[in-house]
Amino acid sequence: MEIPVIDVRAQHRIPMGKAFSLCLKGIAHRFLRSLLTLMVIVLAVAFFMSLLCESFFAHAVGLGIDAENLQERSSQRFFADWFEMVTPIDMAKRLVAAASLPGRPAEIAAVTKASPAEVDALIAGATDEAKIMRFFTNLDAGSRAALVGNTANEDLYALLTPDDAWNDFSGKLKHLYALQPPMPMAHFRAVILGHVDLTARIATLAGAWQQAVIGLGESVAEADLGHGRTDYQALFVRGDSAQLAQFYTLIKVRGFSESPDDIALVHRQLAVSARQQEVRERLQSDAAHTAWHTQFLEDPAIDVKMASLNDARVVDVLEQHWTQAELAQVSRLITEGDRRRTVERAVDDRVSQDDGEKSLLSSRQAFLLAISFVVCMVGISNAMLMAITERFREIATMKCLGATDGFILNQFLIEAAIQGLAGGVAGMLIGFVLSVLKCTAIFGTYLYVYFPLLGVAGAGCICVAAGVLLSTLASIYPSWMASRMAPMEAMRIE
Amino acid sequence: MSTDSPMDYDHAAYAKGKPILVRAHRVKKTYIRGAETTYALTGIDLEIFRGEYVCVMGPSGSGKSTFFNMIGGLDSPSEGRVFIDEVDMAQLNAHELAFLRCRKIGYIFQAYNLNTVMTALENVMLPMTFAGVHGDEARARGMALLARVGLADRWSHRPKQMSGGQQQRTAIARALANRPSLLLCDEPTANLDFASGGEVHRILRDLNRDEGVTIICATHDHKMLKVSNRLVEIENGRIGRIRLSQDITIHGGSLGSDDEGGDAHE
Numbered sequence: 099m100e101i102p103v104i105d106v107r108a109q110h111r112i113p114m115g116k117a118f119s120l121c122l123k124g125i126a127h128r129f130l131r132s133l134l135t136l137m138v139i140v141l142a143v144a145f146f147m148s149l150l151c152e153s154f155f156a157h158a159v160g161l162g163i164d165a166e167n168l169q170e171r172s173s174q175r176f177f178a179d180w181f182e183m184v185t186p187i188d189m190a191k192r193l194v195a196a197a198s199l200p201g202r203p204a205e206i207a208a209v210t211k212a213s214p215a216e217v218d219a220l221i222a223g224a225t226d227e228a229k230i231m232r233f234f235t236n237l238d239a240g241s242r243a244a245l246v247g248n249t250a251n252e253d254l255y256a257l258l259t260p261d262d263a264w265n266d267f268s269g270k271l272k273h274l275y276a277l278q279p280p281m282p283m284a285h286f287r288a289v290i291l292g293h294v295d296l297t298a299r300i301a302t303l304a305g306a307w308q309q310a311v312i313g314l315g316e317s318v319a320e321a322d323l324g325h326g327r328t329d330y331q332a333l334f335v336r337g338d339s340a341q342l343a344q345f346y347t348l349i350k351v352r353g354f355s356e357s358p359d360d361i362a363l364v365h366r367q368l369a370v371s372a373r374q375q376e377v378r379e380r381l382q383s384d385a386a387h388t389a390w391h392t393q394f395l396e397d398p399a400i401d402v403k404m405a406s407l408n409d410a411r412v413v414d415v416l417e418q419h420w421t422q423a424e425l426a427q428v429s430r431l432i433t434e435g436d437r438r439r440t441v442e443r444a445v446d447d448r449v450s451q452d453d454g455e456k457s458l459l460s461s462r463q464a465f466l467l468a469i470s471f472v473v474c475m476v477g478i479s480n481a482m483l484m485a486i487t488e489r490f491r492e493i494a495t496m497k498c499l500g501a502t503d504g505f506i507l508n509q510f511l512i513e514a515a516i517q518g519l520a521g522g523v524a525g526m527l528i529g530f531v532l533s534v535l536k537c538t539a540i541f542g543t544y545l546y547v548y549f550p551l552l553g554v555a556g557a558g559c560i561c562v563a564a565g566v567l568l569s570t571l572a573s574i575y576p577s578w579m580a581s582r583m584a585p586m587e588a589m590r591i592e
Numbered sequence: 593m594s595t596d597s598p599m600d601y602d603h604a605a606y607a608k609g610k611p612i613l614v615r616a617h618r619v620k621k622t623y624i625r626g627a628e629t630t631y632a633l634t635g636i637d638l639e640i641f642r643g644e645y646v647c648v649m650g651p652s653g654s655g656k657s658t659f660f661n662m663i664g665g666l667d668s669p670s671e672g673r674v675f676i677d678e679v680d681m682a683q684l685n686a687h688e689l690a691f692l693r694c695r696k697i698g699y700i701f702q703a704y705n706l707n708t709v710m711t712a713l714e715n716v717m718l719p720m721t722f723a724g725v726h727g728d729e730a731r732a733r734g735m736a737l738l739a740r741v742g743l744a745d746r747w748s749h750r751p752k753q754m755s756g757g758q759q760q761r762t763a764i765a766r767a768l769a770n771r772p773s774l775l776l777c778d779e780p781t782a783n784l785d786f787a788s789g790g791e792v793h794r795i796l797r798d799l800n801r802d803e804g805v806t807i808i809c810a811t812h813d814h815k816m817l818k819v820s821n822r823l824v825e826i827e828n829g830r831i832g833r834i835r836l837s838q839d840i841t842i843h844g845g846s847l848g849s850d851d852e853g854g855d856a857h858e
Contacts, residue, residue, distance in 0.1 A: 107688065108691060110694075110724035112721065123710065491705055499766070500722035585666045588705055
């Protein structure tokens with residue numbers, strides 16, 4: 099037999115598909131062993147997925163409820179704005195808010211009969227003062243102490259009004275290079291000096307507002323709605339449709355405008371709160387005032403208890419005043435409002451809001467997630483190193499049979515990627531199911547009504563990608579170790 | 593060659609006309625671990641000819657394994673050179689070494705080192721994959737090799753379903769996958785019973801005799817010596833003695849020498 103002369107060339111490169119199928123064969127047989135590594139990935143990805151999903155769910159449900167409540171919310175604002183007592187401080191806040199609400203300055207001018215120019219000037223003044231307050235509030239403790247000592251916010255204007263105090267302050271501010279004054283110094287000074295005047299003018303405006311609202315009340319009374327009351331809530335609750343229509347006409351005449359739909363919602367809402375108030379009053383004034391009664395009333399969750407009306411003692415008291423039908427109605431109204439409020443609260447808890455900017459994960463969640471990923475990667479690295487130590491003979495033998503370093507590296511990285519894919523998919527599904535269960539408990543059927551299909555699909559893709567990436571990244575070092583293993587290890591006898 | 597030659601025979605006459613396949617030239621290997629220096633090999637000169645069947649013996653710690661790794665291209669010497677077919681292995685890069693191991697050298701291990709998740713046929717085909725031989729050709733060649741070692745009907749068995757002798761025969765088939773010109777066997781029969789060991793001997797002998805495969809075999813098995821051409825004894829990191837196998841008398845299951853590494857399996 100003719101033996102060929104040795105002709106050494108570079109080793110043949112194995113195509114990716116072949117390397118892949120070789121790797122799959124190994125994984126299939128080491129499946130149980132891989133399960134442990136898989137668990138680590140599954141846990142981390144499940145955590146990631148559940149966080150993402152919960153965030154998406156909360157956003158979607160929040161948006162849905164927002165849309166549902168848009169009218170209700172606007173009606174609430176309507177009442178808050180128009181019918182509540184307005185202090186000068188409230189007025190200042192309202193002026194600042196009006197700066198960004200088109201139409202609002204005109205409304206304020208119409209109600210208070212102040213000139214639009216005056217309202218604009220007050221809005222500008224209030225906005226400047228709000229800026230200054232924000233500047234002082236956001237100062238770190240050290241800078242603040244250096245600039246104004248321990249003066250409280252409300253005393254700052256008085257402190258800075260005298261010339262020498264102002265000069266001292268502006269001199270110090272100039273030397274704190276990191277601090278930017280909220281406005282040019284000349285303007286700043288003008289706002290400080292104008293504070294007393296501005297406060298007085300805002301107080302006048304607030305007074306005018308109050309006058310207008312009281313005037314409206316008197317008009318309602320004059321209109322003789324039947325009860326001779328200026329209690330708007332009572333009017334809404336007790337008034338029949340003809341009386342309500344009369345009231346709406348009145349307020350429209352005075353320059354208010356709200357759609358009849360909104361008014362109907364307001365009506366419903368007020369009915370609920372009036373009923374609740376009534377329940378409270380009935381319970382308090384009840385003759386059989388006993389210890390449980392006091393305890394019951396002091397309970398912050400009393401609305402919920404009243405809503406269910408399943409406490410026989412409460413029902414006993416109320417039955418003396420209301421019919422069964424009325425009780426049932428109150429219960430239904432309260433339950434409905436209560437349910438929605440609970441969901442809204444849950445949504446607000448979950449959706450982190452930083453100055454209106456909504457981010458998917460809060461910084462705390464991101465931190466936990468980062469830790470879970472690091473732990474996951476350490477776990478995978480460790481498991482992978484173990485696996486490689488166990489398989490040193492196999493690896494070395496492969497090298498004896500002609501495997502290159504690159505091939506070994508490939509094998510382990512492919513294995514890691516497949517593991518990451520499997521773990522990612524499993525973790526994604528588990529995280530999804532868990533978050534659906536959890537959010538169903540919180541949001542109820544709202545979740546299915548506003549289910550964020552696209553968001554969840556995206557989150558799923560991100561999670562699977564994260565699984566693959568985590569696993570592959572964590573395996574780079576162990577795989578490199580494996581690829582560097584000396585082929586003579588194959589000869590070693592244990 | 594040094595003047596105090598370890599050879600007990602007329603080497604010049606023996607070597608005449610034989611092409612050299614493996615040449616070790618003043619091979620030394622030192623391991624330095626911290627302050628401690630271990631001299632595993634202290635200078636080995638050896639020529640192995642094409643078609644030869646050489647047995648290597650030596651007590652454990654003698655440097656036998658280190659020497660074995662050197663000529664198998666698994667380790668590099670600290671000093672000196674190893675040539676395979678006049679190719680200096682130190683000159684080869686990682687890819688060329690892989691090429692060499694893949695096609696020119698077949699390795700047979702004491703512990704068989706079969707891939708436990710693959711069938712016998714897949715094990716045999718693995719080196720072909722590394723050599724770029726795929727599909728039906730690889731399958732046909734793999735089956736032929738399994739038939740050659742008498743395991744044609746066991747091609748679908750996994751290592752765990754086979755006896756030690758069958759595993760070692762599979763390993764031999766795998767070592768032959770890319771038609772190597774050199775077969776390196778590291779105590780191939782040490783883990784086998786008498787009958788299985790005999791089977792392995794027969795296969796190796798036939799390979800050497802009929803197909804001219806050069807075999808270098810580390811062993812303590814005297815049956816192996818009988819079919820080999822030369823016996824190299826390594827002691828303390830150097831070659832103690834080289835003899836022609838025909839000059840060795842074997843009696844009573846032990847060698848006619850002071851070697852204590854007798855055949856524990858008999």
